[in-house]
Amino acid sequence: MITPSPLPRVAAPQLGVPESEALGRVRAFADDLGRRRTVRDFDDRPIPDGVLEEAVRVAATAPSGAHVQPWRFVIVTDLSVRERLRAAAEAEEREFYTRRAPAEWLAALGPLGTDADKPFLQTAPALIAVFEVHLGPDSPRPYYVKESVGIAVGFLLAALHLAGLSTLTHTPSPMKFLNDILGRPAEERGFLLIPVGYPAPAATVPALVRKPLDEVLVRI
Numbered sequence: 579m580i581t582p583s584p585l586p587r588v589a590a591p592q593l594g595v596p597e598s599e600a601l602g603r604v605r606a607f608a609d610d611l612g613r614r615r616t617v618r619d620f621d622d623r624p625i626p627d628g629v630l631e632e633a634v635r636v637a638a639t640a641p642s643g644a645h646v647q648p649w650r651f652v653i654v655t656d657l658s659v660r661e662r663l664r665a666a667a668e669a670e671e672r673e674f675y676t677r678r679a680p681a682e683w684l685a686a687l688g689p690l691g692t693d694a695d696k697p698f699l700q701t702a703p704a705l706i707a708v709f710e711v712h713l714g715p716d717s718p719r720p721y722y723v724k725e726s727v728g729i730a731v732g733f734l735l736a737a738l739h740l741a742g743l744s745t746l747t748h749t750p751s752p753m754k755f756l757n758d759i760l761g762r763p764a765e766e767r768g769f770l771l772i773p774v775g776y777p778a779p780a781a782t783v784p785a786l787v788r789k790p791l792d793e794v795l796v797r798i
């Protein structure tokens with residue numbers, strides 16, 4: 579096996595944020611991202627041109643194992659494709675809610691009120707299907723795929739929130755139907771299906787409470 583030679587190196591970016599501004603900036607970011615909520619009831623208001631593509635550009639800046647960038651993002655706005663995705667997801671979800679899910683899991687979902695109906699796949703003006711890209715004819719072996727794609731999706735959700743858009747990290751299971759309907763090759767494996775848009779005027783979200791910092795943070 580030939581070991582490729584190291585890449586040429588360039589200067590690390592000095593981001594130039596004054597130290598006096600550091601806390602204020604990160605606090606403002608926390609407050610802003612803290613307003614993000616998963617939304618399940620979307621308006622049909624269209625998404626401004628170019629926003630989805632730029633948000634994917636943000637996602638694709640994520641770090642990845644061995645810099646393999648093992649992700650693919652499919653933006654779906656075509657209504658007939660969204661309808662097919664809804665029908666296929668609901669078929670899997672009906673199995674999940676009536677047969678596959680253990681009682682304990684259903685109990686955990688109870689407070690959130692989710693069920694097998696997924697109208698948001700049709701009503702949201704856009705869906706972003708996120709795939710992990712595994713070894714294939716045109717793709718190298720990736721490393722830490724879930725970590726890499728998970729970070730990229732975090733960037734994506736933050737970018738869409740910054741643009742004033744709401745999202746839902748939908749996890750239909752299994753996701754093979756995404757490959758079939760979206761025509762993706764076998765080395766691409768569904769990771770998440772993300773409806774994007776504006777909340778319907780009457781949309782509500784559960785009154786969740788986030789854990790206080792001292793419950794999620796340990797300092798040593």
Ligand code: IYR
Nearest residue numbers: 671687692693748749750751
């Ligand atoms: N995939 C199902 C079930 C589901 C599972 C979890 I964990 C959630 O946080 C929400 C839903 C569904 O999409 O309904």
